[in-house]
Amino acid sequence: MLTPAPADSTPAGERPVMIRMAGVEKYYGTYHALKAVNLDVHQGERIVICGPSGSGKSTLIRCINALEHHQGGEIVVDGTQVGKSSRGLDKVRAEVGMVFQSFNLFPHLTVLQNCTLAPRKVRGLAPKEAEAIAMKYLERVRIPEQANKYPGQLSGGQQQRVAIARALCMAPKVMLFDEPTSALDPEMVKEVLDTMISLAHDGMTMICVTHEMGFARQVADRVIFMDKGEIVEEGPPATFFANPKSERTRTFLGQILHH
Amino acid sequence: MIRQFTSAEFFFLVSAVRWTLLLSAIAFVGGATLGLVVALARTSPWQWLRATAGAYILVFQGTPLLMQLFLVFFGATMVGASVDPLAAAAIGLTLNAAAFLGEIWRGCIQAIPKGQWEASTALGLHYVTRMREIILPQAAKIAVAPTVGFLVLLVKSTSLASIIGFVELTRAGQIVNNATFRPFLVFGIVAAIYFALCWPLSLYARHLEKRFGTVSR
Numbered sequence A: 001m002l003t004p005a006p007a008d009s010t011p012a013g014e015r016p017v018m019i020r021m022a023g024v025e026k027y028y029g030t031y032h033a034l035k036a037v038n039l040d041v042h043q044g045e046r047i048v049i050c051g052p053s054g055s056g057k058s059t060l061i062r063c064i065n066a067l068e069h070h071q072g073g074e075i076v077v078d079g080t081q082v083g084k085s086s087r088g089l090d091k092v093r094a095e096v097g098m099v100f101q102s103f104n105l106f107p108h109l110t111v112l113q114n115c116t117l118a119p120r121k122v123r124g125l126a127p128k129e130a131e132a133i134a135m136k137y138l139e140r141v142r143i144p145e146q147a148n149k150y151p152g153q154l155s156g157g158q159q160q161r162v163a164i165a166r167a168l169c170m171a172p173k174v175m176l177f178d179e180p181t182s183a184l185d186p187e188m189v190k191e192v193l194d195t196m197i198s199l200a201h202d203g204m205t206m207i208c209v210t211h212e213m214g215f216a217r218q219v220a221d222r223v224i225f226m227d228k229g230e231i232v233e234e235g236p237p238a239t240f241f242a243n244p245k246s247e248r249t250r251t252f253l254g255q256i257l258h259h
Numbered sequence B: 001m002i003r004q005f006t007s008a009e010f011f012f013l014v015s016a017v018r019w020t021l022l023l024s025a026i027a028f029v030g031g032a033t034l035g036l037v038v039a040l041a042r043t044s045p046w047q048w049l050r051a052t053a054g055a056y057i058l059v060f061q062g063t064p065l066l067m068q069l070f071l072v073f074f075g076a077t078m079v080g081a082s083v084d085p086l087a088a089a090a091i092g093l094t095l096n097a098a099a100f101l102g103e104i105w106r107g108c109i110q111a112i113p114k115g116q117w118e119a120s121t122a123l124g125l126h127y128v129t130r131m132r133e134i135i136l137p138q139a140a141k142i143a144v145a146p147t148v149g150f151l152v153l154l155v156k157s158t159s160l161a162s163i164i165g166f167v168e169l170t171r172a173g174q175i176v177n178n179a180t181f182r183p184f185l186v187f188g189i190v191a192a193i194y195f196a197l198c199w200p201l202s203l204y205a206r207h208l209e210k211r212f213g214t215v216s217r
């Protein structure tokens, strides 16, 4: 259904690089939001990013699809440089799906229309084709029966699943998640996480900003800890949680794991 | 020689209403078209375009409509083009309405949450599609009530066209008054006719505000 799962025998680190961030610098005015960020994400790899509020997690993933423009270093997505040409930008945005904390569904369009708009306008699919694909992904996130409702008629968890389906309809090579469960009532967190877990199992390349450490343990290949615009520490979840190297990481994990 | 105010005078006034309505309609359609351009320019990603539209709004909101009508009317005469008063009034009112509608609609466009822009951008939609499919349909809902409200103002503004000699309702009132010398009666009737035109519009605007006042999210 999705991008075919990479052979599980190949370790993530040996698969081709899907996203390369090298020495990325980002300023908001004079505020230095990303400081020399280096990050390679391989095909099929699942990355979880955590860190205190204001540490630059959103900024980092928003630079990947150029919702924010970086000023230094380079970002390459599937061979295309971000920020060099507007053609390149279109290509990157069409291949990178994004899910937001606040869902950002289009309130004046039905669930189905939310899902078919970009495939029709960007990929040039015929309405029937786009609808077939949309229904496939709505089934995938287990809400095909809501297709003709408006977003305002759905629960938060349902809306976020629609947002995931909407992004998947573009058949992206990478999915970015920016705290997808933070705006949800506790009883709806699980349905969204389950959707993300099943996506991970299908081999989707994913970068998730989240504080759901259970999710990180279960699916992440690597957990990245950011603070003050820098990547402070990274590692596979087992070592990351058991033996955090830096004091800042320990303090942060202490705060979020014991409350 | 002073005439009586008879039903003939009354119907003369009433029949001038069509010119008021025609002028309002032209100015509204023209102003809406140009106003959309102004609103899009004001919210565009290009600084120079925003600044240009901003200057336009500043000039037309910052000077009296009457002066704008004079400038169009006498300006055209000066360069040798003879404009008839209807054309001059229509052009002046259109330019003026565009500034006000542009500013109203800019606000409506900017009232759409940033997340809507971001989500549509992240999906790879281009500016035109983003505007047409996502932003403008939502902005339009917020815009209807203030737009109809502005239309009320516009209908009343057309009375200024009387000064450059266009015979709409107000000018018709002046003509009748000059002949009958019954200012209170004549202008009372003129005012009542304006009221009859504008009141339903005001009511409609209020109704729309109740209906669309809160954007459904």
Ligand SMILES: Nc1ncnc2c1ncn2[C@@H]1O[C@H](COP(=O)(O)OP(=O)(O)OP(=O)(O)O)[C@@H](O)[C@H]1O
Residues within 6 Å of the ligand: A028, A031, A033, A051, A052, A053, A054, A055, A056, A057, A058, A059, A060
């Ligand atoms: N558009 C902006 N203009 C100016 N400063 C910004 C802007 N966006 C973010 N910042 C600043 O950049 C820093 C990093 O912000 P960012 O949103 O990336 O943090 P975050 O790690 O995602 O935090 P949170 O957990 O609260 O979402 C913050 O200090 C924030 O105030």
Ligand SMILES: [Mg+2]
Residues within 6 Å of the ligand: A057, A058, A059, A178
């Ligand atoms: Mg954030």
